[in-house]
Amino acid sequence: MAQHSTTPRPDPASRETPTSGKEPGSSWALGGMVFAGVLMMVIGVMGILNGIAGIATDDVYTNIGDYVFEFSLTAWGWIHLVIGLAVLTVGWGVLQGRDWARAMGIALASLFAIAYFMFLPYAPVWSTICIAIAVFVMWSLATAPDPAR
Secondary structure (H helix, E strand, C coil): CCCCCCCCCCCCCCCCCCCCCCCCCCHHHHHHHHHHHHHHHHHHHHHHHHHHHHHHCCCCCCCCCCCCCCCCHHHHHHHHHHHHHHHHHHHHHHHHCCHHHHHHHHHHHHHHHHHHHHCCCCCHHHHHHHHHHHHHHHHHHHHCCCCCC
8 A cells, every 4th residue: 555645745836936046036045145235335344444554644555656547545545535435325225125126236336346456566466355255246246036026
């Protein structure tokens, strides 16, 4: 005598399938977007602090001499301050699930990466870390599922 399982089997005609963790709507993709929002807020605050340090005094970073993207350290401070404020604000928007925040997040992360590429001679290790974070943020925001679906 064969025993019958009491667990219900999914109806093959049903369109609902259990998530395996790889579908666009799975929790790992949403978690990546939340993590991207948190990272944006953290790097925004770090950019603000970096900017304040550059504005307050010109001897925080080593002067490197002739460089193609030569700005005064005070100018770099203002650049980092403005970008940091924008990234912090958009990071908050990403965490709130705002529609505009994803596109703005990708655009600002791109600008953030370009700014730190140009800042590389002043702080090479920190700039490399910031570029890597910006690339992750761009990828995460671009591949996260649309919450409206």
